[in-house]
Amino acid sequence: MGLWWVTVQPPARRMGWLPLLLLLTQCLGVPGQRSPLNDFQVLRGTELQHLLHAVVPGPWQEDVADAEECAGRCGPLMDCRAFHYNVSSHGCQLLPWTQHSPHTRLRRSGRCDLFQKKDYVRTCIMNNGVGYRGTMATTVGGLPCQAWSHKFPNDHKYTPTLRNGLEENFCRNPDGDPGGPWCYTTDPAVRFQSCGIKSCREAACVWCNGEEYRGAVDRTESGRECQRWDLQHPHQHPFEPGKFLDQGLDDNYCRNPDGSERPWCYTTDPQIERELCDLPRCGSEAQPRQEATTVSCFRGKGEGYRGTANTTTAGVPCQRWDAQIPHQHRFTPEKYACK
Template identity: 85%
Template structure:
């Protein structure tokens, strides 16, 4: 920390200068602080070219610490919409356009990653869409939008600036309308109309437990912002995007890489590691289905099975399980809470499923393995954790 003397002249007093001691601090990034990369969406191994040679990007800025520093430089600038980050030379190039700008094209690159501001490339809106900077230019009624710098056929009070983003004839929400982005139309009989751009929460729904969800929601159900999957702070985790390519762990969007009950994310709150995301369910799945009850077999996915060869078990953390098993539980294993009665996994059950019912389908979470104890009262049962082997399972399925 540094102490600096500065002289300040208050606006209300013009009688002379007088010194004030201001305490100014210079701090490095603190673990748990929101990353500036959260405002960007990344395309790995990609460069963005502008096809008009007369228009050029900014110069390369060398010797930046990492992509976060580039994001910190681009983020506050109103004329910066994206940047290239050179992963080998640690260079940074600020760009005034995105992939949806005129005369641009994406191309594969062996040296660069492309980071674009979410507000410019997301096809959905967060909250009421005040920050939306996309390129939709037609209303829900199919009417073309009037350019913001035109006053005909519909006059208005707005003047386009870089700050309000009123460019060309794109849908915007300069007045914070709760209905989302809108525009003045080119029809004299219809002054303005909403553009019907979906909220990111409604743009993609969840089937089953949401392992296939690829939407753009980046907030948890409590409103906390999600931590980027490619960062290890404030919470260290095993789900590095490069190791789970089929999980599409993009940026800081809600995902379900471990087969949990529904999509979730690590949060940027150091005190809350992870939370579920509030996402709508798809179609008829939201409606409960009533299956005929069976006792000796099951139909379909087994929703109506009520036989006796099943036990209801609560999953517990490995940390809690290791208290009983003296630290012998591996990360590839999971445990269920011991029951009062002598019920649980035993000889002859090996290979049986530990399944969790999520809304309208069963999700296989664990497989019974030879246990060190057999159905002992109050003793946790051990299962092999299926999510550890999902990559291998997918490879085998693709083979035939």
Template identity: 45%
Template sequence: MIGTIRLLLLLPTLILAVDSMTTRKNALHNFLKTSGHVLIKKSLQQKSKRMDNIEQCAKRCMKYKGFVCRAFYFGKSEKRCHWLSFNSKTKGVKGKPDKAFDLYERKDYIRECIIGKGKNYRGTKSVTESGHTCQHWNSTIPHDHRFLPSNNHNKNLRENYCRNPTGDDGGPWCFTMHPRIRLESCAIPQCSEVECMTCNGETYRGPMDHTESGKECQRWDLQMPHKHRFNPERFPDKGLDDNYCRNPNGRTKPWCYTLDPHTPWEYCDIKECVHNCDHDLEVTTECFKDLGESYRGTMNTTPSGIPCQRWDVQYPHHHNFTPENYKCKAEVGQLIIGHFVGRQRTFC
């Protein structure tokens, strides 16, 4: 009895501890941002209301019932949300620059690639991998089926667009208009393969937003659940858009902070280009430009005269700057990275 009473007294504390270990996902992670931009389409439905912040706009867009919200723009001075039933891919929609607003479009409705099995794919592809036109989901001709939109409200079975209502490993599919071919995959590519990376992915600007273990990435313009220094305004040339995998600090490949409060960051699995190194880089040998990424000279002592350690050995200092990890910066068995010059270690 005493033990039960103690457990009941401790229960609120345990609940608070569990709550502190979890982090609520910010709804903005589902959106692609375009600063200073709005969309115009008079004949299509839109709604408007004052809101305190952008996150509230995103929440409302995701939860609307009877109104399919595909995008919204937020008036920064008037604090007003404008929810749209269309996006930039809708026929007849025009965009125009307007510094007073920021446009947010739901990723599921705008990107033509998938994460994992593609259960959340909401794109507009309607042709299978062999070129057959897809059958409309609300039709049972030429193929009878049970995936009618009226019976599958949460599957977004619109028009004859490719979808994956069954969660098959093959990704989005559809019934075809060919009477002898019942259904077929639409061969929609993985977001990790849409755009390949060269070198270590410093210039990668593709749409992958999950890590190699499947964790969703944290937006670069947010500080939750992990605080960091890579704010897009501070690093405007690093491509820190939304929550896409990037490599702003020269790691071995693109990475991101994660939405898992216990995993600060992880690498992303991005396909390498066939010609993985950028051979158009203008190299220097007698001096270095900018931060010295293109320096390929033979200086091998620090400013204080200390000999440099070879990049392909791990003694006396252990490191991961090996020729294998940085192929584009390797040269005859040695790796030369100019912006290490002058540090109080034996790297150059």
């Protein structure tokens, strides 16, 4: 598997702004404005090293427009699974491995960010997992998977290629089985078996209104793809990851940085700014953790205050939360049962 680098000129320098604008206008004929970065997870300030001396990265290629352009180059390539982006020099280095590849390690870096394709690093699956390229190699019954390149003990029709991802003995879904990724097993008595990899929707549930949700769902309840939190298009917003470090604004995953009734995201549809995400709840609504509850004072921002004060600092009586008069609001007890 080869190592790729690419030099890309900024769009304006290559083709001028008018042709580019016309091209973008044509592209907008389809719903949504997805960024190629949506296919990647980012690790800020991180480099991915290969530990074998025989594999030495080449020189950095500079003059790349931005990380989106790097993603656009890496995305279609079957042997590009990640890339480094130098935030200061705008350099781009395409990589044929991820942090889960053999003989690699992550290292803190002051010069670049690491972007890895989601299909290779997510531990859950989207839809039926046809695109899953993780390293799970054991079935739901605990049986080791047979290598796809082997025909024994269980013969089969599949031939590994770069496109179908049938490498090693990793769980895959080459036939689009609705049960998700599977594999042939090393047990002659069990020809094949599902690997039981959870869908990203099922892998993490929502407690309360989901402010602590850190799952990997990147679609809204209507099926629209989420906009990345670190991008300002197609919708501008105030929730920049660097300004909300404790909100888990990773990539384009559903989150709840503003205390809404449940996790949500901005969408890639220019006509729909934001939508809620359909996520399973963790069970019956519970009260906040006891250590966070106070009645006579408050800690931090006061999320755990459960006292009986009902007058403002100016002496104005408080409106009941279950009333919409004189002021209408979204903070109803039914939607915020744990608050």
